[in-house]
Amino acid sequence: MPKDLVAASATPLVLGILSEGENYGYAILKRVNQLSSGELEWTDGMLYPLLHRLERLGYAEAAWKVPSGSRARRRKYYRITESGRQALAEQRRQWTVITGALQDLWHEMSPPPSPALLKG
Amino acid sequence: MTAVPNAGDTPDLEALIAQWRSGLEQPSAVDPADADELEDHLRDQIADLTSAGLAPDEAFLIAVKRMGSVDSLSSEFAQEHPDRLWKRLALGPSGDERPSARSDFWTMIGFACAAALAVKAPAAFGVDLTDNARFYGRNAGLFALVPLAGYFVWHRGMPAARALRILAPALAGVAVVINAYPFEDGSDTETLAALHAPIALWLLVGVAYAGGGWRSDRKRMDYVRFTGEWFIYYVLIALGGGVLAGFTTGAFDVIGIDAEEFVTSWVLPCGAVGAVVVAAWLVEAKQSVVENMAPVLTKLFTPLFAAMLLAFLGAMVWTGRGIDFDRDVLVLFDLLLAVVLGLLLYATSARDPRAPHDAFDLLQFVLVVSALVANALVLAAMVGRISEFGFTPNRIAALGENVVLLVNLAWSARLHLGFWRGRLPFASLERWQTAYLPVYLIWATLVVVVFPPLFGFA
Numbered sequence: 048m049p050k051d052l053v054a055a056s057a058t059p060l061v062l063g064i065l066s067e068g069e070n071y072g073y074a075i076l077k078r079v080n081q082l083s084s085g086e087l088e089w090t091d092g093m094l095y096p097l098l099h100r101l102e103r104l105g106y107a108e109a110a111w112k113v114p115s116g117s118r119a120r121r122r123k124y125y126r127i128t129e130s131g132r133q134a135l136a137e138q139r140r141q142w143t144v145i146t147g148a149l150q151d152l153w154h155e156m157s158p159p160p161s162p163a164l165l166k167g
Numbered sequence: 168m169t170a171v172p173n174a175g176d177t178p179d180l181e182a183l184i185a186q187w188r189s190g191l192e193q194p195s196a197v198d199p200a201d202a203d204e205l206e207d208h209l210r211d212q213i214a215d216l217t218s219a220g221l222a223p224d225e226a227f228l229i230a231v232k233r234m235g236s237v238d239s240l241s242s243e244f245a246q247e248h249p250d251r252l253w254k255r256l257a258l259g260p261s262g263d264e265r266p267s268a269r270s271d272f273w274t275m276i277g278f279a280c281a282a283a284l285a286v287k288a289p290a291a292f293g294v295d296l297t298d299n300a301r302f303y304g305r306n307a308g309l310f311a312l313v314p315l316a317g318y319f320v321w322h323r324g325m326p327a328a329r330a331l332r333i334l335a336p337a338l339a340g341v342a343v344v345i346n347a348y349p350f351e352d353g354s355d356t357e358t359l360a361a362l363h364a365p366i367a368l369w370l371l372v373g374v375a376y377a378g379g380g381w382r383s384d385r386k387r388m389d390y391v392r393f394t395g396e397w398f399i400y401y402v403l404i405a406l407g408g409g410v411l412a413g414f415t416t417g418a419f420d421v422i423g424i425d426a427e428e429f430v431t432s433w434v435l436p437c438g439a440v441g442a443v444v445v446a447a448w449l450v451e452a453k454q455s456v457v458e459n460m461a462p463v464l465t466k467l468f469t470p471l472f473a474a475m476l477l478a479f480l481g482a483m484v485w486t487g488r489g490i491d492f493d494r495d496v497l498v499l500f501d502l503l504l505a506v507v508l509g510l511l512l513y514a515t516s517a518r519d520p521r522a523p524h525d526a527f528d529l530l531q532f533v534l535v536v537s538a539l540v541a542n543a544l545v546l547a548a549m550v551g552r553i554s555e556f557g558f559t560p561n562r563i564a565a566l567g568e569n570v571v572l573l574v575n576l577a578w579s580a581r582l583h584l585g586f587w588r589g590r591l592p593f594a595s596l597e598r599w600q601t602a603y604l605p606v607y608l609i610w611a612t613l614v615v616v617v618f619p620p621l622f623g624f625a
Contacts, residue, residue, distance in 0.1 A: 072204060073211040090235035091212070095204060096247040103247075111200075123204045 053087060057097055059138040060087075065107060065127040066135055072098065072123070098125055106131030180223040184209065190237045196245035209234060274321055275448035282314035282444055283437035296432055303436075305345045305357065308365030311443040313338055316368075316375045318444050322451070323378035330375065337371050341615065348619045355560045356619040363564075367611035369394070370604065387601035392516045393450055395461030395509075400446035408438045462517030469510050469530055476537035483544070497565040500545050504572035507538040511579060515597055524587055532587065535580045542573060560622045564614055571610050575603050 064070060064078050072094055079087055101107040107125045114122055127135070188206055191197050197205070209230050216226035234240070289303075290296065296303055303310075316338065320330045341364055350357035376393060377386035412430045419426035482488075514531055546569065582599055585591035 071207075073208045076208075090239070091208060091233045092205060092235040092240040093243055095201065095208075096243045099201075099244075099247050120207055120210065121203065122207050123200075 048087060053089065056087075056142075057089070057094075058101070059135065059142060061094070061097060061101065062106060062127060062131055062135040062138065065125055066132060069124050069126040071125065075125075101125070101131065104130075104134075106134050180213070180227055183224070183227050187231060187237075191240065196248045197241060198248075201244065205234065205240075271322060271448070271452070275318065275444055278314045278318040278321070279441035279444040281317070282310065282440040285314065286310045286436045286440045287433070290432075296436060301350075301353075301357065302346075304361045305364070306342075307361070308368045309338075309342055309345070311440045312365065312368040312372055314440070315443050315447055316372045318447060319372065319375035319378075323375065325375060325378050334371060334374055338368070341368060341371075344616050348624060350619065350624050354625050356622050356624055359560055359564050359618055360615045363611040363614040367608055367615060370608040370611070373604070384598055384601045387604055388516055388597060391512055391600070391604075392459065392461070393447075395513050395516070396450040396459060397446050399460045399464075400449045401442060404442045404446055405439075408435075408442065412438075459517060461513045465510050465513040465517070466527070469514060469527070469534055472507065472510060473530055473534040473537065476534065476541055480537055480541055496545060497549065497562070497569060500542050501565055501568045501572065504538060504542055504569065504576060507534060508572055508575060511535060511576070512600055515600055518593065522593075524593075528583065528587065532580065532583045535576050535583065539573070539576055539580065542569065546573075560618055560625070564618065567610060567614075571606060575600075575606075 060079055060082070061075060064075050064082075067078075070078070075098075076089065076091060076094055079089065098107065098109070102109050102125070105128060108128055109123050109125050111121045111123050113119070184206065187209070188202055191202050191205065192199065209227075212230035212233065213223065213226040216229055217223055221229070235243075289299075294302060316334060319325070320327075320334070345360055345364055348357075348360070350360075373387070373390040374381045376390050377383065380386050412434055415430055415434065416427050511531060511534075514527070578599060579596065582591060582596045586593055586596060
């Protein structure tokens, strides 16, 4: 997967995951993996500058909490804000345009080669 | 390598994580809270991998690899947080700071206010600044440095009993001597005592700074470093305070209110003594964040002073001029030796004792030797004519200072030579400087305590 594509899709993905509910870094990353069936490979550490950017832009709020259970480490939880939801809606609109256009195009073309052949 | 089932957080793993984290926190845009967040991620990842059957060290390697290299992480954080690359100097305790830093901030405010109150207290009993300049001159060191000593006793958690046994009698002694001696009006011994009391007091503050451990070489060197940084902060605060005072009088003048009286009798004295504690707090709070300035200035001025001294010696030899003697020559050369000693001291304090000698050491040697030669010429010219001038307290004090500094610099030059030839470790230079500190205390105390009765308080 090209770097640019990963970078461009990172913001809507993270905002989308946060819109499902408050979450923390490691779990967000696991959710990304699950959603893309492991195809989207992020360098783990890069998620955090992104989260901090969302926080700075006011799209997300963060709070340190100590989760219940035996663990004594505190953990930083992120929650989407109202302006974050608006940004997500706008991103969603843009991505729908792009994916819709591509879908139409793929439709008129011959069926895609199977992934197995590509990897060969 | 075999998988170890249920291998928890072994000490090995803890050490690995700590090492990874310290790499992350090296002067970079990753602050401790971010590092906490990343470490939490790393530990989650390791926990998942070990529960999948990997050994802790294998899990650590994989988790670190997935996290990305420390360099690229740092640069990514730097793009998001460019402000952090500008080392933070902001005053207010930020949200992430530890509570101890915050309480220390209030301790500092408390002692700074105490200093301001102390300097204004005599005025409440009719002893005001304009009519009693001599009283304030004699006691300036006490007003400024006793609160500072208090701040350090508090800050270092020095046991009260110990502080009372060592510090309190010394500070009280200075206060009694300075105020109980029957100085003649405008006498030289009084001026000398007023000038030397702060030196003695400053070295006594060092006892509090070291938390009582003032016999240790390292603590003494730390105090030398602290002194340099403190001086720089104090000068900067004084400059800012001057601007503030100027604007205050100017702005109130515009609306027809004369604020000059308020500024000179309240803002300046309170600010001057309060800033002593504030500057000390800044040095303590920011010592890990800001590059030490004193060694940087030392590097800058050592070559310049060496060049000046060589030019002076050259001009003296070339023109064959004798020394035009007046009463200030010795004081000028005392100050010159003090500056040279300061340059030597701060270069020493910032130097890695294990490094081999380099060009800068040679430069320092040139500086010290040329200062010694220039001083020796002055002394030689003076000895011949000492009877002509007589022994006034000022002259004896200046001569004594010269000897104190001369002994230090001469022995330093000798040690430098030994280090240069590879016979002595650099640490011996450092030890010489720290071992010499009490000599200044003894000399300053002599001038304050013994000189006035010796010269009949004249």
